[in-house]
Amino acid sequence: MGSADVASTLTELNVQLDDPVYVKPAEPCENTSPFFLTNIDQMLAFTVETHYFYASNPEKSSDTVADTLKEALSKLLVHYDFLAGRVRLNEQLMRMEIDRNYAGAQFSTATCDLTLAELGDVSVPNPLFRKFVPQAHKATTIADIPLMMIQVTTFKCGGHCVGFGMSHLVWDGHGVVEFLFNLMSVAQGGPLIFQPKPEREMFKARDPPTPTFDHPEYLRLDELPPSLSGAFTTPDVVDSGFEGISASSKHITKIVSFSAEDLAILKRRAMEDGKLSKVSTFDALSGHVWQARIKAIDAKPTDVAQLQYAVDIRDRLDPPLPKGFVGNAIYSACARATCEEVRSGSLSFCVEQVQKANERVTNDFIRSGIDWWEVYRGIPAVPSGIFISSWQKMPFYSIDLGWGKPMYAGPAVSPMVEFVVFLPTPEQQGLNVILALQPEVMTKFEEFAKVTA
Incomplete structure (x- = not known):
């Protein structure tokens, strides 16, 4: 057994972040009805942050990573249309739901003046590495936070990092993995690997609700x-x-x-x-x-x-x-x-x-x-x-977006x-x-x- 502090010798990190764009579905989506969120969902309105570091690929420049992922994301939003919306409070029911307003998923690009080697061991988490993960742009309330955010950061060596900020409100790890495999396939010109089924009415409470166990959890x-x-x-x-x-x-x-x-x-x-x-x-x-x-x-x-x-x-x-x-x-x-x-x-x-x-x-x-x-x-x-x-x-290590595995x-x-x-x-x-x-x-x-x- 061993242990490591999250802090490393790297104490400063200069990341130049461009203003984000908001990616909409590639095809018109006519469904504007509120998207139902379950009782389990209601407890999970926070963003999960992950990042994937890719070494430079001598056979494929990283210059097109951002455009490729942006286009793939737009195509996927046709099938995951709720990700382009925003959470809101249904004041009549006093529960959260998603407004299918198609405000879009946040997508941003950034550059870092270091090489991947100069970052040190990226497998040792460092609070500074959160600069490679998208943060909600100009958000003043939870309702302003995009449900899906992606940031592509390019390093001086030609490598890159793809950072995700995904709301736990809409899915668990299983759903995220299937989304990432779909993104991976579409980014490389392939079809959907998994057909998403986001309907969740089967999670509605019974009428009347009848809890039959104690729930100390x-x-x-x-x-x-x-x-x-x-x-x-x-x-x-x-x-x-x-x-x-x-x-x-x-x-x-x-x-x-x-x-x-x-x-x-x-x-x-x-x-x-x-x-x-x-x-x-x-x-x-x-x-x-x-x-x-x-x-x-x-x-x-x-x-x-x-x-x-x-x-x-x-x-x-x-x-x-x-x-x-x-x-x-x-x-x-x-x-x-x-x-x-x-x-x-x-x-x-x-x-x-x-x-x-x-x-x-x-x-x-x-x-x-x-x-x-x-x-x-x-x-x-x-x-x-x-x-x-x-x-x-x-x-995690299977997510090849077209430039090799992380x-x-x-x-x-x-x-x-x-x-x-x-x-x-x-x-x-x-x-x-x-x-x-x-x-x-x-x-x-x-x-x-x-x-x-």
């Missing part, structure tokens, strides 16, 4: 602390002021790396007492990170230690969602125990709680959760814990301190864990997270 709207801040959203954020996202000054972000051998040791250790017969890499690492974090923080023994993570529910719903579904087909699995149980218990205990949380996410539980939100509104209860976002199976791809440094991200290593052999903690807590976490044979 959520905080009710009337339970939210007045000073609460974080990534998850309620419908009233639409008209809130927007000043961009900045990292907490109280926290530092680090990458903690786990090799393939580390992960194998954790899986064996989770099963060594015989209580568990099968443990996935995700289960083992989640239980380990949860326990190490609880050991590191100053929490009372009787406090609740809570861990949430997103479960793909495409095949858990009855009937299952159609192939090509574009939306947030995810639900928050919630593992709970006291801090003392997590701190003093075995790894198998922690992993067992992670597995039990996954087993609870059935069709009936999901339907109950959708109805619960309809009645109480609210957000995932991360103020009392963390939310693990696993990108370990994301095929030398590095992944999320930009996240300023959202409640999230812990699992990310594949460039060699695809181990996993990197990206998290933010207060400096003194981070030191303790790194010690507790070490894996010994």
Whole structure:
């Protein structure tokens, strides 16, 4: 196991950004009806930032990257027309929806006076690299933020970076991957690989809504602390002021790396007492990170230690969602125990709680959760814990837009301190864990997270 600070020797970065343009669908789109957003969508009105670094291709100049992607995006918006709209609040229903106003997706170009080599190791996230990710231009409220933003930055060496800012409001990682593969194909003159199906009426609450389970994974709207801040959203954020996202000054972000051998040791250790017969890499690492974090923080023994993570529910719903579904087909699995149980218990205990949380996410539980939100509104209860976002199976390194595969791809440094991200290593052999903690807590976490044979 190793770790790295997000800061590197690079302390300044000069990026000359051009004014953006707004890309419209290549063909007229006549559908102007509001686009329905589910109860799950309502909690996810934030932008996910990713970037893809490409070395120069001696056989193909990067001069045409921007025009090629802009044209491909315009063609794709015919099939993803909602991405050209803007979120708004339906004041009658008090829920967010998308106004199909075809304001367009934001597209910008930029130049950097450094070479990729001079950036250093781009696999080590650096807050400065957010300059390669598009930011909403002149946005004053959440409603002003484009749902899709792309920035192409060209480096002095001829390499380039493609940065994306995509609203989580409209899709999950599965939907993003299918969009990127479609963009990749269309950019190279091919057809759609996946036929998008964005309709999501199957996620509407029952009438009347009838929650049948307890849902500790959520905080009710009337339970939210007045000073609460974080990534998850309620419908009233639409008209809130927007000043961009900045990292907490109280926290530092680090990458903690786990090799393939580390992960194998954790899986064996989770099963060594015989209580568990099968443990996935995700289960083992989640239980380990949860326990190490609880050991590191100053929490009372009787406090609740809570861990949430997103479960793909495409095949858990009855009937299952159609192939090509574009939306947030995810639900928050919630593992709970006291801090003392997590701190003093075995790894198998922690992993067992992670597995039990996954087993609870059935069709009936999901339907109950959708109805619960309809009645109480609210957000995932991360103020009392963390939310693990696993990108370990994301095929980042397959995204060839016509200039070769990326030398590095992944999320930009996240300023959202409640999230812990699992990310594949460039060699695809181990996993990197990206998290933010207060400096003194981070030191303790790194010690507790070490894996010994």
